[in-house]
Amino acid sequence: MGVRPDHPGAPPAISARRIVKRFPGVVANDCVDVDLRRGEVHALLGENGAGKSTLAAVLCGLYVPEEGELLIDGVRTVLHSPRDGLARGIGMVHQHFRLIDRFTVAENVVLGDRTQSWRLRPDRIEDAVAEIAETYGLPLDPSAHIGDLSVGQRQRVEIVKTLYQGARILLLDEPTSVLTPQEADALFATVRSMTAAGRTVVFISHKLGEVLEIADRVTVMRDGRVTGDVDTDSTTREELARMMVGREVDLSPRRARAAAREPMLRVEGLTLTRGGVTSVDGVDLEVRAGEILGIAGVSGNGQRELADLIAGVEAPTAGRITVSGTEVTGRGPRAARAAGLAYVPEDRLGTGLAPALSMVDNMLLTRPRSFLLDRRAARAEARDIIERFEVKTTGPDAPAGLMSGGNAQKVLIARELDSTDGEHTARVLVAASPTRGLDVGAIETVWGILDGARARGEAILLISEDLEEVLAISDRIVVLSEGRLVHETTAAAASREAIGLAMAGVTP
Ligand SMILES: Nc1ncnc2c1ncn2[C@@H]1O[C@H](COP(=O)(O)OP(=O)(O)OP(=O)(O)O)[C@@H](O)[C@H]1O
Ligand SMILES: [Mg+2]
Incomplete structure (x- = not known):
């Protein structure tokens, strides 16, 4: 938890009063009030489309609200642009990063800093970046090119950039949605060191667990309005879920109620080698009608490739894929679909929706x-x-x-x-991270749909980095590590520790 250097009676670092922001056909922020105090981690929690990103954009000067006002340190202030916001110490790290691939870390950090970048010598910039990185536990190589960095490292660059620009109030928009669990832990440590140094962090999320872990206070939004404003010490998951969704949400485990039947999806010796790198390495698996097979693993261990191979998006180097008795290996996505396969890819906006x-x-x-x-x-x-x-x-x-x-x-x-x-009465469903980025209400709905499909006799392959999800709805669980299946268990006998170790690549 952050320290709170605010003395009683000091005005909040920012107060938003009766903020209204409309888009054609929607009121994204409908008379929103929020107070951000110095040194706190303040979570904005809400379902998809609740208005969180819009509120953050108002707080940092990206949107000028149609109604309402901002008080910064108790003084009425109008922010006309993000530059205005930064000049008053408010900076945002967006849901989608805005870095330039062919520039280095240091160049990206000073980019847009019109006041002084041209005067700074490159070695000084690198020193400044290194110092910020050191202070807040954000390891980075200032001379690395953005194009060569992982998503987690790019996020660090965005945070360092915001700190470099002098932000005392940092707005982080769904920062963990792109991170592995280990990277998220590292980010939490950074957030704690920022608030310990008196900065304020606004943490946008729809994940209840992480909000309870990192935040001091939570403002809950629904349909553009604030539905709750509570200390994390004095609330529960259930209460937060109710404020978010407006009804009770059931995320308890679901299992098959009948025995699994004939195999619907069969994968034998599936291998993908590209440019000398083997991302899928001799995978054998079988999914039967009426069951969910969960594949757990840290992202980047071949999940995306395995799913693309099964769906026919990519042709394997070796191995065979059979859907409902029809061999579809290397015959492309149409053949797989015709054989009865449905596919929810991980990269949904890239390949799924126009x-x-x-x-x-x-x-x-x-x-x-x-x-x-x-x-x-x-x-x-x-x-x-x-x-x-x-x-x-x-x-x-x-x-x-x-x-x-x-x-x-x-x-x-x-x-x-x-x-x-x-x-098709029975089909095969390959779902890659089907609930990533979804709010609890929608997760409940998706789990319900998967459960219903299972009950109708569909065979479901669930690939998810979210171990909680795999444990909650699978009947059998396997772990994918460096392209190989390394651990298999029934859900009933699953040990979280054993799965975690297998995910981390530790073999007994
Ligand atoms: N630039 C825009 N033009 C039109 N409508 C918009 C725009 N930005 C947001 N909206 C709408 O305003 C509402 C609030 O969106 P916002 O992005 O603030 O939600 P959010 O809480 O951040 O959701 P998510 O968790 O999905 O990121 C939504 O109905 C959205 O469709
Ligand atoms: Mg958003």
Whole structure:
């Protein structure tokens, strides 16, 4: 927990009063009040589309609200731009990074600093970057090129940049959504050292566990409004979930209620070697009708490649893939789909949804030809998904690209997991991190859909870095480490420790 150097009676570092920010068709922030105190970690918690990123954008000067006011250290202030915000010590690390690949870490850090960058000598900049990195536990090589860095390292660059620009108040927008559990722990240590030094951190998230772990206070938002403002010491997961979603949420484990039947997906000796690197290494697995096989592992251990191979997006170097008795190895995604395979890829916006198209057109993209003609059915399906997944959108004809990140994911997942194309009674579903970036209400819905598909006799391969999720809904669990399956257990007999060690590459 952060220390709180605020003495009683000192004004908050920033107060937002009755903030209203509208977009065409939505009130993203609807009369929002929030107080940020010096030295605290203040979480903004809320479902997808609740208005968190919008509020942060108002607080840092990126959006000027239509109504309401900001008080900085008790003084009414209008921020016209992020530069204005930075001049008053407020900086934001965005959900999507804004770095330039071919520049070095140090160059990116000083980029946009019009006041002095041209005067600074490169070695001084590197020293300054190294010093900030050292102070806050953000190990970085100032001369490395951004293009060569991992996502976690790029995030460090963004944080160092914000600190370099003099931010006392740092707004971190869903910083852990791109991190491995180990990287998230390192980030939490950094956050603690920043607040210990008197800085304020706004931590945006929809993960209850991490909010309770890192934050001193939480402001909960729903549909653009504040629904709660509590100390983390005096609240619970259940209370936070209720304030977020507006109803009780059930995230208790779900297992198959009947024995698994015939194998639907069979993978034998699957291997992918590219440029001398073997990312999938002799994987054998079988998923039966009526079961969920969970693949646990730290991201980057071959998950993406394995899923792409099974879905036919990529051709294997060796091995065989059979879907519902039809061999589909190397025959491409259409053949896999025709054999009864549905695929929710990890990179959803990159490969799954066309941002310029409406939700209705996105529904039609993967449908058989006859369906193409039937816009009425597609629109009805889109409306059904909007309702059941509580998708925040102005309607089925709005472009997918305007939806908040989480809402776009809901649409894609619903389209794949919930499609009913008549003929196939039993199908194979490959779901890569199906709930990453989703809020608890949507997670409950997705788990319910997977559970329902299992009960109907579908065979489901769940690939997820989220060990909690794998443990909660799988019947059998295997661990993928460096492209190999290294540990297998039934969910009933699963040991969190053994799985964790296998994930970390420790073999008994
Ligand atoms: N630039 C924009 N143009 C139009 N609508 C927008 C824009 N930015 C946000 N919205 C809408 O405003 C609402 C709030 O969005 P916001 O991005 O603030 O939500 P969020 O809480 O950050 O969600 P997520 O968890 O999915 O990131 C959503 O309905 C979203 O579609
Ligand atoms: Mg957001």
